[in-house]
Amino acid sequence: xxxxxxxxxxxxxxxxxxxxxxxxxxxxxxxxxxxxxxxxxxxxxxxxxxxxxxxxxxxxxxxxxxxxxxxxxxxxxxxxxxxxxxxxxxxxxxxxxxxxxxxxxxxxxxxxxxxxxxxxxxxxxxxxxxxxxxxxxxxxxxxxxxxxxxxxxxxxxxxxxxxxxxxxxxxxxxxxxxxxxxxxxxxxxxxxxxxxxxxxxxxxxxxxxxxxxxxxxxxxxxxxxxxxxxxxxxxxxxxxxxxxxxxxxxxxxxxxxxxxxxxxxxxxxxxxxxxxxxxxxxxxxxxxxxxxxxxxxxxxxxxxxxxxxxxxxxxxxxxxxxxxxxxxxxxxxxxxxxxxxxxxxxxxxxxxxxxxxxxxxxxxxxxxxxxxxxxxxxxxxxxxxxxxx
Amino acid sequence: xxxxxxxxxxxxxxxxxxxxxxxxxxxxxxxxxxxxxxxxxxxxxxxxxxxxxxxxxxxxxxxxxxxxxxxxxxxxxxxxxxxxxxxxxxxxxxxxxxxxxxxxxxxxxxxxxxxxxxxxxxxxxxxxxxxxxxxxxxxxxxxxxxxxxxxxxxxxxxxxxx
Numbered sequence: 336x337x338x339x340x341x342x343x344x345x346x347x348x349x350x351x352x353x354x355x356x357x358x359x360x361x362x363x364x365x366x367x368x369x370x371x372x373x374x375x376x377x378x379x380x381x382x383x384x385x386x387x388x389x390x391x392x393x394x395x396x397x398x399x400x401x402x403x404x405x406x407x408x409x410x411x412x413x414x415x416x417x418x419x420x421x422x423x424x425x426x427x428x429x430x431x432x433x434x435x436x437x438x439x440x441x442x443x444x445x446x447x448x449x450x451x452x453x454x455x456x457x458x459x460x461x462x463x464x465x466x467x468x469x470x471x472x473x474x475x476x477x478x479x480x481x482x483x484x485x486x487x488x489x490x491x492x493x494x495x496x497x498x499x500x501x502x503x504x505x506x507x508x509x510x511x512x513x514x515x516x517x518x519x520x521x522x523x524x525x526x527x528x529x530x531x532x533x534x535x536x537x538x539x540x541x542x543x544x545x546x547x548x549x550x551x552x553x554x555x556x557x558x559x560x561x562x563x564x565x566x567x568x569x570x571x572x573x574x575x576x577x578x579x580x581x582x583x584x585x586x587x588x589x590x591x592x593x594x595x596x597x598x599x600x601x602x603x604x605x606x607x608x609x610x611x612x613x614x615x616x617x618x619x620x621x622x623x624x625x626x627x628x629x630x631x632x633x634x635x636x637x638x639x640x641x642x643x644x645x646x647x648x649x650x651x652x653x654x655x656x657x658x659x660x661x662x663x664x665x666x667x668x669x670x671x672x673x674x675x676x677x678x679x680x681x682x683x684x685x686x687x688x689x690x691x692x693x694x695x696x697x698x699x700x701x702x703x704x705x706x707x708x709x710x711x712x713x714x715x716x717x718x719x720x721x722x723x724x
Numbered sequence: 725x726x727x728x729x730x731x732x733x734x735x736x737x738x739x740x741x742x743x744x745x746x747x748x749x750x751x752x753x754x755x756x757x758x759x760x761x762x763x764x765x766x767x768x769x770x771x772x773x774x775x776x777x778x779x780x781x782x783x784x785x786x787x788x789x790x791x792x793x794x795x796x797x798x799x800x801x802x803x804x805x806x807x808x809x810x811x812x813x814x815x816x817x818x819x820x821x822x823x824x825x826x827x828x829x830x831x832x833x834x835x836x837x838x839x840x841x842x843x844x845x846x847x848x849x850x851x852x853x854x855x856x857x858x859x860x861x862x863x864x865x866x867x868x869x870x871x872x873x874x875x876x877x878x879x880x881x882x883x884x885x886x
Contacts, residue, residue: 355883362882374886377878461885510886628744682882689885707878 350465354669354688361676370682371699371711374510374656376574378629380611381622384573388611396606402598404431404582405609411616412582419620420542420552422565424584430597431604431612435540435568435581440466441596442536442564442583443502447472451501456487457690458658459506460538464690473499478692481660484649485514489523496527502534505553508541511689511698512658513651518551525556535563540581541654543572543623546631548652554584561586564593569608571654572623573615578608630655633701633708640712641699644719655702658686662695663724672697674722679714725751730759731768736869738772775870785832787816787861788839790847792827793854802826805852814842825857836860 340348355372362368379385403409409426416422432438439462447453449471455463457476467474477495479485492503505524507516516524528535535553542550554563568581583593615622634655641648641659648659661671668685675681684700686693701708726749733745742760746753763769778785797804802820809818809829817830833839840858848856864872 353885355885358883368882370880370882372883373880374884375880377880379876624748628740628748631744631747684883684885703878 346469346471349468355684358672358676358682358684361673362682365676365680368676368680368682369707369711369714371701371703371708372682372684373700373702375576375702376571376626376655377702377704378574378626380573380575380578381615381619383618384575384611384615384622387614388578388607391607391610396610398606400431400603400606400609402603403427403429403594404604405606405613408609408613408616411613412584415616416565416567416584420539420550421555422552422584423560425587428587428590429582429584430590430594431609432568432581432583432597433601433604434570434579435538435566436462437597437601437604438564438566438568438581438583439463439536439538441593441600442566442585443467443472444470444596445589445593446502446534446536446564450499452497452499453502453504454492454495454500455504455690456506456509458485458509458511458686458693458696459504459689460510461689463504463506463536472501475500476690476692478690479512479514481649485509485512485658486516486520487524488520489527492524492527496531496533500531500533502536503528505535505537507537507539508545508550508653510541510654511656511684511686511693511696512649513654513656515545515548515550515651515653516553517548518556521551521553521556521559525553525559528562529558533562535559537563537565539565539567541571542567544627544630544655545653546627546634550653564589569612569615572626573612573619574626575608575611575615578605578611580604580608580612630701633703633705636705637699637701637708637712640708641715644712644716645723646719655700657699657701658693658696659699660696664719664722666722668694668697675715675718678721679718681711681714681718725749725755725759727759730756731763734760734769734772775868777872779864779872784834786834786836786839787864788831788833788843789859789861790829790831790843791825791857791859792829792847794826795852795854796826797852805850808850809847812842812846814839 408431409429413424413426416424443466447467447470451472453467453472453474455474455476456479464474477491479487537553539552552565554560554565564583564585566583569575638657646659648657651657664671668687672683672685684698686696733748742753742757746756794805796802809815814831815829816832819828821828831839843856843858
């Protein structure tokens with residue numbers, strides 16, 4: 336008998352199982368479940384972008400591209416980053432990756448070795464911790480607080496830094512809280528980091544989805560470009576999740592090193608997606624703007640709706656999530672979400688899925704139609720009526 | 725301010741708030757409001773109306789496209805007959821065309837018979853009308869930029885972190 340459990344490396348064995356797996360199983364046995372749990376645009380990729388992908392297939396463009404990605408795509412990305420975020424990169428300072436996810440993976444694997452410490456503001460997306468551990472690094476959470484609007488503060492960062500700290504993850508605009516870092520917040524972070532050897536992995540996948548002020552990248556703050564890897568992609572902004580395409584940009588020597596990891600893991604990102612992405616980068620600004628306006632409508636609608644039900648919720652200015660508090664219900668977020676699913680057939684994600692610091696909250700995605708949001712609010716209302724104080 | 729874009733935005737979605745329009749144009753809200761008022765005064769903006777998918781209601785109705793060949797009148801060309809035709813509420817759209825016929829119009833009624841009788845009794849006998857051709861609409865796929873047929877089913881997963 337082969338002991339498969341033993342065959343799996345310790346690092347992989349120790350990755351904790353998905354916190355939302357069990358909700359799938361419950362929901363699978365139910366009809367008429369309404370979901371506000373998905374971190375994925377409900378829009379279909381704009382037609383002209385899809386058409387560019389189709390056209391590339393028709394012309395038989397089905398080969399590998401260069402490892403770093405199509406040169407015309409990399410040029411278009413450089414223009415885009417300059418135009419949208421005042422970031423200056425050359426074509427050889429970026430890699431087209433399989434989603435933002437691969438970019439995060441190769442960046443961490445390139446920078447983090449055994450014993451290196453990675454600081455991870457939480458609540459945040461779930462991948463940074465396991466990737467760090469698989470690389471042999473130590474993942475240290477920094478718990479951000481609702482009273483700080485879930486921003487990372489300079490004091491918190493300063494207090495968390497140790498001699499072993501190698502990398503800071505900066506996941507803003509944030510999933511699951513919707514928090515954004517303003518320029519002055521980033522200036523304060525930059526002041527802490529400038530004279531250290533710490534690098535920053537700035538996960539800016541939601542950069543296009545900010546409401547009110549435009550997103551500021553930490554790489555555009557003085558002295559930070561040389562120590563920052565910017566991760567961005569097409570999934571959220573251009574509604575291209577299934578195309579699996581993202582990119583990273585950073586200092587040339589680091590990107591060169593990351594390209595070594597990328598070429599052996601991936602070879603090159605999907606060609607069809609890359610041709611479609613050229614169109615997105617070149618002619619997609621208007622689509623993004625229209626989708627952003629729509630998300631903003633829904634953001635206001637769901638925020639007002641949830642607050643009317645008496646659930647405290649800070650106003651998020653980024654991504655497409657709200658992160659209300661459930662502290663008044665006397666339940667863990669896991670219990671809350673399980674009951675809500677069983678009794679009202681409404682699916683939302685418990686806050687603790689994004690780190691222990693998310694306990695006491697639920698993540699509600701508003702990447703849903705207005706009708707869906709209305710019905711979900713009705714169900715949530717029936718639930719809070721029953722269990723609220 | 726990109727004025728053409730302002731009009732295009734309004735044409736696409738008359739429901740947008742001033743704030744949303746200003747955000748999309750990168751313009752000041754007060755300037756947008758002033759420009760919209762100006763367009764209303766000068767008749768550039770004629771009105772705002774909802775797009776209804778009547779197929780989804782219980783209302784019985786049919787739509788027909790009618791081609792007309794007409795005899796233009798001296799001094800007035802096609803305007804004289806067009807000015808009479810616009811008065812009929814049954815006629816939803818009316819255009820002067822180049823090509824195989826002169827006037828194209830869109831008619832709505834409760835039944836095939838009602839539309840056919842309207843054409844036979846009101847339009848065909850009208851002075852100057854030489855011939856009519858009636859085409860009934862079977863399915864409406866897209867109208868004035870809006871796609872009909874409803875939202876596609878949500879095929880996304882039920883739960884995810886990302």
